[in-house]
């Protein structure tokens with residue numbers, strides 16, 4: 098219950114889905130959590146639910162558009178003001194679409210790249226100085242199995258998730274000496290609102306190629322992120338963690 | 348403290364080093380452990396120390412040469428007889444050999460391949476039926492970063508650890524239907540008797556190649572193995588967990 102005791106975490110895209118599952122699990126393990134999202138109402142509800150369950154002030158919601166440096170600065174300041182510092186960053190916010198290479202417009206491309214990729218870089222840029230003040234930290238970047246293998250569509254999405262994979266390794270190498278660990282997580286098919294756009298029959302067909310024969314849950318991923326956030330993974334950095342029911346093992 | 352409550356684990360090479368650290372952590376998390384090793388006296392001592400600390404008979408040592416099918420059969424039987432079944436197998440036993448392609452004798456080649464590679468296969472072969480009886484299980488195969496990247500020597504070791512990496516994925520795909528998860532762990536430089544054979548001058552340049560610029564304690568691998576062994580990793584199979592202080596991110 099105390100695997101993150103005394104730690105402060107900032108979770109982007111924490112209003113719902115995997116980010117919300119991580120916020121709940123982190124708070125249950127003794128952390129205090131700042132939830133940053135563009136969905137302000139939902140972020141507040143999630144924080145409220147966590148506080149109602151925890152004894153005391155464990156979660157705070159803040160408006161964070163990951164593409165805006167000013168928002169990141171404010172989010173990191175909120176961690177310090179509300180909870181005294183920052184130890185853990187989960188770069189979880191992301192958007193998904195299935196558009197293929199030729200059908201992708203420049204506008205769509207820029208939007209996906211800004212949120213999924215530039216957002217991750219900005220998050221690290223503003224979190225690192227705060228972590229340095231604490232003598233170290235753990236950054237968990239949510240990539241995807243789409244950052245490891247290709248598919249017939251989702252071109253911009255694949256590009257951004259591949260970028261996050263290597264951005265993670267670059268940051269791990271740069272900040273290893275400062276005891277800031279940086280790792281990427283690669284979820285497979287996870288049942289959140291993000292994949293509601295995939296038709297049901299197609300999801301059933303996907304599930305048939307997953308060796309564990311099921312979609313993952315947000316909690317399945319959250320437990321991996323907890324491991325990487327905690328000191329259990331103290332010698333783990335620059336590494337990639339698939340949570341995909343065996344999908345990429347085939 | 349109860350992350351492995353009610354589970355029974357078999358750890359090969361559990362007499363000392365990483366295997367012994369895993370045995371201690373597993374029992375601390377509520378598991379019961381069978382330690383199999385060729386170092387009989389050391390294995391018995393490790394089990395005794397664990398039992399003294401736990402105040403109950405939570406660990407048992409058995410003679411296990413991982414290259415011998417008969418020994419594996421006995422070890423799995425010991426799990427059933429002593430603790431009622433088998434849920435977790437850690438294929439941890441291994442030997443290091445520094446020789447390059449030309450200066451490896453056939454004898455050295457066979458012994459490294461037998462212990463590090465055939466031993467892992469045999470372990471799974473005899474553990475799977477026992478796990479099936481329990482409705483599932485978790486197998487953790489200890490490979491190495493030398494199963495992912497090359498180095499100027501250690502040809503047979505590289506080959507054996509690379510084999511373990513893919514053997515793991517193949518078993519993961521095959522046994523997902525039986526609810527048996529199979530994952531590989533890839534440690535970097537870990538302070539155990541295996542590397543303590545080398546002098547500090549030999550070791551330091553290798554250690555410095557990792558961004559964290561330090562070697563790890565065996566417990567830092569042990570916690571990764573606890574995670575994979577536990578139900579926290581319920582959607583994780585066929586995956587590789589690198590614990591190397593960033594070594595392979597460079």
Ligand SMILES: NC(=O)c1ccc[n+]([C@@H]2O[C@H](COP(=O)([O-])OP(=O)(O)OC[C@H]3O[C@@H](n4cnc5c(N)ncnc54)[C@H](O)[C@@H]3O)[C@@H](O)[C@H]2O)c1
Nearest residue numbers: 110114115134135162163189190191241284286287289291
């Ligand atoms: N669901 C899957 O199958 C799956 C698979 C692999 C990877 N992922 C990744 O997991 C992460 C979490 O996704 P999810 O499955 O929980 O989906 P989700 O859509 O439920 O959650 C994504 C969250 O990110 C927020 N967000 C979007 N744009 C933002 C912005 N500009 N600034 C701040 N927040 C923003 C959303 O409001 C939402 O709360 C994403 O990075 C996604 O790419 C998901």
Ligand SMILES: NC(=O)c1ccc[n+]([C@@H]2O[C@H](COP(=O)([O-])OP(=O)(O)OC[C@H]3O[C@@H](n4cnc5c(N)ncnc54)[C@H](O)[C@@H]3O)[C@@H](O)[C@H]2O)c1
Nearest residue numbers: 360364365385412413439440441491534536537539540541
């Ligand atoms: N120490 C490192 O830096 C490092 C790095 C990467 C991978 N590894 C791997 O980690 C695993 C554990 O090694 P360690 O670092 O604890 O070293 P270690 O030498 O302390 O432990 C290895 C154990 O395996 C046992 N063993 C050897 N041959 C055996 C056999 N035929 N049958 C049964 N047991 C046998 C040994 O007796 C010993 O107890 C090995 O597979 C090793 O290759 C170690």
